[in-house]
Amino acid sequence: MVDWMIYDDAHQALICKAHGYAITNLAGHLADTHSNLDLKTRKAIVGEYLGLQINRPPDYNFQFGPRNSIPVIDGLTIHNGFACKNYEKCRYLTTSRKAVRVHCNDEHDWTWTKADPVHWEGVKLQTFFRVPGNAIHYFCVVVPEEAGEDVTDKRGRPKCQLIDDIKEQWAHGKEQQENLQKVLADGASRHETTNWLNRAEWIVHFKERDLSEIHACSRMPGREDDYLRRMAAAMDRLFFGRCIDGLKSMPLMTRHLLASPHQLDAHSRPFGPLQEKTSMDRNLIYWTRFLCYCLNVLHLDESELFEKHGFRFAAGQRESLGKLWEHLQNEDWSEEALEDELLGVSASFWM
Structure with a gap:
């Protein structure tokens, strides 16, 4: 058996250490992410693990939060994450600071104050699967501390506390500014009744939907969105x-x-790029934001996606976006292969 594949007998899970997650279809995983192996080698590896019982661990068996964390499961990636302070009630875990902030605002009516700047705590998380959607289920783990690791300053405070406090204050100020812009936009939208909007019926289509949520999903990636930033760089x-x-x-x-x-007639001028680079940059940002939007809503099922966002993915688009998201998280996936995949995903929306 190869040393980068682990069978966890306790959970009946086959884990790829090279990628940090469990797999249920070994042959497909080897073909997609270990293409450097020839067909004969891949078949031999599949044969070695053929007799093992491989199941997907049910989520209800992994309700482990900050108070009942379990030891690290060998082979799975360890993520820096956040747990809601009301975890015992809501069971909310995430790797996104922005997501936990929105959760605390919406679900627990929490608002930022100097006395209570955060309503969550930092934790270490693992998940058996990393494909977008319901497959991602985080649970808290205990990571053994490294000997001699200095995690506090001279005053006994966590080294990152000051940085976190500054970030929280900055985020609070940014949120207030965005709320002000939203109020102004709501007032201006009453006059945005152009002929094109009337013809396309966008106003009617999005009348009962939360435009702020749609806008948030379509933003360019921020500093915390490592995978989307990698996608944007590859798109560039x-x-x-x-x-x-x-x-x-x-x-x-x-x-x-x-x-x-015309299909059979040539134009007098050859096809070429726009004269102004700023125009090309703007169009590139439009398309990058569209792909970010698709990846941000990919975890929603078809009915919820249509209810909240008013559209459905065509056949094959959800699958290709899922593979793209998986490969964005795979550090071993080459940038050239990622560019090829982005071109294919983009073409699925054009053709």
């Missing part, structure tokens, strides 16, 4: 490094045909 390289620069090596006649609205 794909757009300028391969699409724009690729036009230089394209035959001139092909570019004339691409520029023409």
Whole structure:
């Protein structure tokens, strides 16, 4: 058996140490994420684990919070996360500071004050699966402290406490500014009745839906959104490094045909990039935000997605986005392969 694959007998889970999560389809996992192995080797590995009982551990068996954390499960990635102070009631765990803040505001009517700047605590989390959606189920674990590790300053405070306090105050100020902008936008929206909006019926379509939530899902990735930032960087390289620069090596006649609205007639001017780079940057941001939006709502099932956002993914789009999200979390997945995958995912929305 290979040393980077672990079978956890207690949970009947097969864990890939190279990627830090459990797998249920070994053959598919090897083909997708260990493509450096030849077919014969992959078949041999599948044969070695063929007789093992492999199940997906049920979520109800892993209700472990800050007060009843379990030892680290070997092979699974350890995440820095947050647990709601009302965990015993809501069972809320996440790796996103922004998400736990929204949860505390919405579910527990918590608001930021100097006396109570946070309504959560930092924890160490693991999950058996990392694919977006219901498969992600975090549970708290206890990580053995490294010998001699100094985690406090001279006053006995956590080293990161001051930084966290500054971040919380900054986030509070930003939230107040966003609320003010929302009030102004609500007032201005009464006059936004252009012919195009009337024809497209966007106002009617989104009338009963929360536009602030839709806007939040479509933002460019922030500093805490590591995986989405990786996607945005790959999209930038794909757009300028391969699409724009690729036009230089394209035959001139092909570019004339691409520029023409008619299938068999060439245009007088060849197809090319926009003259202003600011225009290209703006269009790239539009598409990057769209992909961020798709990944941020991917965890919703079809009925909830349509109810909250008013659309459904076409056949194959949800699956391709799920694979993209998994590969964004895989540090071993090459940037070139990621760019190819982004091109394929984008094409699924264009064609």
